[in-house]
Amino acid sequence: MKITINGIDFAIKLKASYKIGAIVLSKRGYSDAWQAKMAPFDLALVWGELLKIDLYKKIKWSQEARWYHWRYNEDFPKNNIFIAQYSSNNHIIPATKNILNGLKNIKRGDTLELLGYLVDIDGKKNGDCFWWYSSMTTNDTGDGSCEVFYVSRIRLKGKVYQ
Numbered sequence: 001m002k003i004t005i006n007g008i009d010f011a012i013k014l015k016a017s018y019k020i021g022a023i024v025l026s027k028r029g030y031s032d033a034w035q036a037k038m039a040p041f042d043l044a045l046v047w048g049e050l051l052k053i054d055l056y057k058k059i060k061w062s063q064e065a066r067w068y069h070w071r072y073n074e075d076f077p078k079n080n081i082f083i084a085q086y087s088s089n090n091h092i093i094p095a096t097k098n099i100l101n102g103l104k105n106i107k108r109g110d111t112l113e114l115l116g117y118l119v120d121i122d123g124k125k126n127g128d129c130f131w132w133y134s135s136m137t138t139n140d141t142g143d144g145s146c147e148v149f150y151v152s153r154i155r156l157k158g159k160v161y162q
Contacts, residue, residue, distance in 0.1 A: 005037045008130055010123040012093075015134060018149060021113045022047040025056070025087065026063040027106050034130060035066070038121070039091040039148070041103050043114075044068040050086040059083065066091065066146070085139045088147055091132070093119070095152040102154040102161030113155040119148050 001012045022045035030036035044063050050056040055078065060071045068089040070080075094100040095116065106112065123130035134148035154161040 003038075005123075006034050008034055008123045008125040010038070010121055010130070012150065013120045013122075014117040014150070015120055015136065016118045017116075018118045018147070019113070019115045020045065020047065022111075023051065023056070024106055024108055024110045024112065025061045026068065026108055027103075028063045030066070034123070035091070035132065038132075039093045040100070041092045041106075042066060042068070042146075043090045043092055043106065044087065045090060046087045048086040050083065056087070063089070080141065081139060084141045084145070088135075088138060089145075090114075090147045090149045093148070093150045095150060096162065099151055099154055099161050102156055102159070103151075106154075106156060110156060113153075114149065114151050115153040115155075116149055116151040119150045121148065 003010050003012065025044040025046050028042045030040055030042070042063060044061060046056045058072060058076055062069045070083055092103060094103055118134040118136060120134060121132040132148050133144065135145045152162065
C-alpha cells in the first residue's frame, strides 16, 4: 500500500494480521511530525496475566513521546519481562475516518478489541529516508518494541468502528 503524507511517499508493508483484546492503560494524541499524520494516537494496552487479580493496578503507567513507561514497588511479585509480555505501546494507524472517530472515543480503563495488521513503513523525500517498523513479539522492551498497528476494526462499548 502506498500513501503520501506531507510530501513524503510511504510504502506500508503488512507484516502480520493482529487482533488484541485489552484494557486501555493510557491514550496519547500527537499532532506534530509525519508520524502524527499517519498515527495520531498511541494506546498503551494491558491483557492476559496482568489483568488477573488486578496486577496492572499495582503498577504506575505513563506515556510520552511515543513511549510508555512503568514503575512498581519492590514488593511487586513480577519483573519487567513479565510486564512487557502482557502490555504494549501501540502506534495506531486508522484505516478509515470512522476508525479515527472511534479512537477519539477511547478512554483510559476502556475494554476494547482491535483488529488489523502489524506494519512496517518506509518513506523517502528529497533523498531523506523515513521508517517505522513494528515489533513482532510481546516480550521486547526499548527502542523498536512498539507495535505499529494499522487498525481496520475497533470494538468499543458495544459499538464496532470499521
